[in-house]
Amino acid sequence: MKNHIQQQYSHTKRARRHAWNALFALFVLLSYPLLTSCAGKQAETIQGAKDGGIQYAQLLKIEHADSFTICDVMDAWNKGRTLHRYILIPRSSPTPSQCPKGTIVRTPLERAVAFTSVHGSLLCDLGAMKQLCGVCDYDYIMRPELRLAVTNGKLANMGMSTQPDLEKMIASHADALLVSPFQNASYGGIEKLNIPLIECADYMEATPLGRAEWMRFFGLLFGQEATADSLFQIVEKNYTELTATVQKTTTRPTLLIDQKQGGAWYVPGGKSYLGSLYKDAGANYCFADNAESGSVSLSFETVFQKAHAADLWLIKSGGPTDLTYAQLQQDFAPNAQFKAFRERHIWYCNSMKVPYFEEAPFRPDFLLKDFIKIFHPEILPDYQTRYFFPMK
DSSP: OHHHHHHHHHHHHHHHHHHHHHHHHHHHHHHHHHHOOOOSOOOSSOTTOEEOOOOSOSSEEEEEOSSOEEEEEEOTTSTTOEEEEEEEEETTSOOOSSOOSSEEEEESOSSEEESSHHHHHHHHHTTOGGGEEEESOGGGOOOHHHHHHHHTTSSEEOEETTEEOHHHHHHHTOSEEEEOOOTTOOOGGGGGGOOOEEEOGGGGOSSHHHHHTTHHHHHHHTTOHHHHHHHHHHHHHHHHHHHHHHTTOOOOOEEEEOOEETTEEEEEOTTSHHHHHHHHTTOEETTTTOOOSSEEEEOHHHHHHHHTTOSEEEEEEOOSSOOOHHHHHHHOGGGGGSHHHHTTOEEEEETTTSOHHHHTTTOHHHHHHHHHHHHOTTTSTTOOOSSOEEOO
């Protein structure tokens, strides 16, 4: 009897595997046209193409031709090289006979999957949430509209971004996957689905307005070009006007960032997105002279030597309860030796209670305003901070 049950289980398991393989093969066959390049002569430059007017982003180039739009995502790790070229063609138009090599994306996208809450939230701001069919990392999503849509079954929970549910993605008939590229890393099984991978390298931009300007790319993808352009103009205006107010100040408080995690203390490089924000907000960031554009791992001794007398300390973490001075000292006693700790000049952001990660990347004007309030409270006397609050 036991052997019979085992044989029956093995047969069922094999049958399911064969069915899955057949479904996968059929999906690949049917979706193949989505990924083909333009037919005819391949030209790397298009005569008469108009520049897309990208001003701040260094990793995005846009050109408008008569019947399609070229969007080049540049390689952040190999200067001067293109990571991915997309040819955006309206759904209502035939495939042009001549256009450059690249991944064809029919626009506007109608059933995309957002792998991060950052891009999912941006699409809500652009009025394109209904053009999503799924999201990843649901547990990290704070945007109420997205959470409600998943709860109501209008959006599929595709699992973790690092290990998405491939069967759900196939069943959803997604027309694009919004992913974040990493150096020397593959996308695993989703590369075999023959669904266009939209490599969103916005997080690698070194300036706040550079990253925010990527919303114009998403506007093109989702048919919300005018909305994206209008929103970016608001962000740009707010940001530049706020920066101008700081130029009039004569003081520059010194600044320490984050805290020791395990055996290392990670700080933003001086040439990073956040490094630019600290400077624009009028702070003397203790590691501004670091030439890195990403995160830098330092020892506690190195940080203490350079930042023990910093006037202000910003800490960002996520948890069910807010970090306190008592907890910070309990976690690592030497924290109490910093001047900012002794004088109670620590500001804290609990990313599980405020939408820091969802909002700030594309609304750097919001974050800049917080920083200016903290660094130069006299400039914004009536403003209430959005993300950072005095530690208790």
